[in-house]
Amino acid sequence: MKKVYYLLFCLYCLLVSTVCLAQTGSDADEKPQMATGLRADGKIWVVVAVVVTILAGIVFYLIYLDKKVSRLEKESQR
Amino acid sequence: MLHRSWWKILGVALLLYAFVAGFIGPVPAKPILNETIRNLYFHVAMWFGMMIFFIVSLVYSIKYLRSGNLKHDWYAVEFANSGLLFGVLGLTTGAIWANYTWGKPWSNDIKQLGAAIAILIYFAYLVLRNSIPDLDKRARIGAVYNVFAFAMLFPTIWIIPRLVDSLHPGGMGNPAFNTKDIDSRMRLVFWPGAVPGWTLLGLWITSLRLRLKILEEKKLIS
Numbered sequence: 001m002k003k004v005y006y007l008l009f010c011l012y013c014l015l016v017s018t019v020c021l022a023q024t025g026s027d028a029d030e031k032p033q034m035a036t037g038l039r040a041d042g043k044i045w046v047v048v049a050v051v052v053t054i055l056a057g058i059v060f061y062l063i064y065l066d067k068k069v070s071r072l073e074k075e076s077q078r
Numbered sequence: 079m080l081h082r083s084w085w086k087i088l089g090v091a092l093l094l095y096a097f098v099a100g101f102i103g104p105v106p107a108k109p110i111l112n113e114t115i116r117n118l119y120f121h122v123a124m125w126f127g128m129m130i131f132f133i134v135s136l137v138y139s140i141k142y143l144r145s146g147n148l149k150h151d152w153y154a155v156e157f158a159n160s161g162l163l164f165g166v167l168g169l170t171t172g173a174i175w176a177n178y179t180w181g182k183p184w185s186n187d188i189k190q191l192g193a194a195i196a197i198l199i200y201f202a203y204l205v206l207r208n209s210i211p212d213l214d215k216r217a218r219i220g221a222v223y224n225v226f227a228f229a230m231l232f233p234t235i236w237i238i239p240r241l242v243d244s245l246h247p248g249g250m251g252n253p254a255f256n257t258k259d260i261d262s263r264m265r266l267v268f269w270p271g272a273v274p275g276w277t278l279l280g281l282w283i284t285s286l287r288l289r290l291k292i293l294e295e296k297k298l299i300s
Binding site: 032044045048051052058065069070076 | 081086090093094097098101102107108109110112279282283286289290293296297
């Protein structure tokens with residue numbers, strides 16, 4: 001049963017990506033100002049690093065909580 | 079299922095993809111929006127997460143009403159909690175985004191109002207449920223209210239915003255975001271990355287709260 005869920009999820013991802021690629025975006029005539037240079041050498045990677053660090057912190061905290069709850073569950077079973 | 083780890087790892091991996099591709103990936107150039115269009119991966123994903131959790135909460139409330147199993151009631155509450163967390167985050171991030179694109183954080187836009195009302199209705203669910211000391215009565219009244227809360231959620235965030243003009247893209251008959259505003263490159267980050275990623279992270283938080291709740295209730299009974 002679990003394998004079926006897993007397969008369904010993979011199928012969803014595959015389907016979605018093919019559907020997405022099949023569509024083309026529309027370009028506006030005049031070009032609004034975008035931070036294209038900023039992305040290349042404007043240190044946007046620093047922002048990515050900060051956000052990923054926050055995500056890592058949250059994930060480690062969740063792993064810690066997960067383990068703690070697991071320990072409590074084991075104790076209550078005894 | 080709650081104790082498995084594969085979906086937790088998958089969720090984190092998808093979020094990593096959404097974050098890196100969300101900042102570095104190409105986006106269409108739009109006036110006013112500029113780079114803030116990237117908020118789609120974070121702000122809009124909150125609403126998708128909220129909607130999914132409220133639907134799951136509704137399913138468990140109905141399950142409780144059919145079975146009388148208290149465990150279903152706990153599931154319904156915890157999923158409503160997570161839905162509220164995502165909803166409040168969606169409202170806050172929306173206000174920040176609006177401040178820099180529409181000029182002010184709150185412009186009484188119909189979608190802002192609808193979402194705020196929906197969130198208040200769900201807060202009332204928690205207050206109502208916690209105000210009843212009797213376990214079975216609390217669960218039953220809570221479950222019935224949750225069904226009504228969902229019945230109110232639908233018009234406030236899905237129906238009324240489509241009938242009235244809105245500052246949000248894709249008002250007047252279209253979904254929450256205009257399909258012409260984002261292109262295939264953005265969809266490739268949003269649908270397979272941001273939406274399932276954030277939802278799985280929320281599910282992880284919910285699963286932890288649920289396991290704690292089950293432990294607590296066990297202690298109370300024994």
